[in-house]
Amino acid sequence: MIPKQLQNNEFHFVKIPPREKGPKTPDWQNKYFNWQEAEQWLKDGFNYGVIGGYGGIIIIDPDAECITKLIEEKLPQTLTIQTGSGRRHYYFICPEIQSKIVFYDKVEPPEFLEGETHYGEIISFGSQCVGPGSIHPKTEKEYKVLKDIKIAPVTQEQIFATFDKFLHPNFFGKKDYKNYEDGWKNTDDLIILEVLKRFRIPTEYRGRQLQTSHPIHGSEGGMNF
Numbered sequence: 001m002i003p004k005q006l007q008n009n010e011f012h013f014v015k016i017p018p019r020e021k022g023p024k025t026p027d028w029q030n031k032y033f034n035w036q037e038a039e040q041w042l043k044d045g046f047n048y049g050v051i052g053g054y055g056g057i058i059i060i061d062p063d064a065e066c067i068t069k070l071i072e073e074k075l076p077q078t079l080t081i082q083t084g085s086g087r088r089h090y091y092f093i094c095p096e097i098q099s100k101i102v103f104y105d106k107v108e109p110p111e112f113l114e115g116e117t118h119y120g121e122i123i124s125f126g127s128q129c130v131g132p133g134s135i136h137p138k139t140e141k142e143y144k145v146l147k148d149i150k151i152a153p154v155t156q157e158q159i160f161a162t163f164d165k166f167l168h169p170n171f172f173g174k175k176d177y178k179n180y181e182d183g184w185k186n187t188d189d190l191i192i193l194e195v196l197k198r199f200r201i202p203t204e205y206r207g208r209q210l211q212t213s214h215p216i217h218g219s220e221g222g223m224n225f
Helices: 035-043 065-074 156-166 192-198
Strands: 012-016 049-051 056-064 081-082 088-093 101-104 117-125 128-132 144-147 205-206 210-213
Touching: 012 035, 035 049, 056 065, 056 156, 065 117, 101 156, 156 210
Parallel strands: none
Antiparallel strands: 012 049, 049 128, 056 088, 056 117, 081 088, 081 144, 101 117, 205 210
């Protein structure tokens, strides 16, 4: 049965063959099915995937314990699925993130592209995650609900601040920002975390508040901004 948290007509699903992890349907990213259809697939012995992005949903799929630890310590509790291999999937609502984000183990260029290690990813538009109730292809164990609670909302800044050490060095892009004394260029969709990172100002989330030392005045406690 599809968990009640995913019984939302804004979410989209994809059919996956029995005991497999990936869809075989051509152009599946653009073929939308609802949760009722996904539930019927389960009854017929198929697996299904939750497509990211629609309805603002993202799924964090950690491949490393350090990523799991950050999620558990820094982000709010949310619907959590135990996969058939014993790992976890974390569901969040974050409409600002609209493409897949991959975590890596080091971010210092130019060595970054040599021997990079995949530490997990955030599923959004164009990608999917095997849904609870499906059967793992190797272990033949079911994907089960581990934390049966509502899907928590998070902000894009929360995600970036939590995982900034595991993002590609070019993740934030090269925007044409001028020195703040002369005013900013390209301020459309300006992300405050980008500005703080440009000035190498460390950030920390306290609850849902991003706190740091004021970039101009400084702070003895480091949390006055």
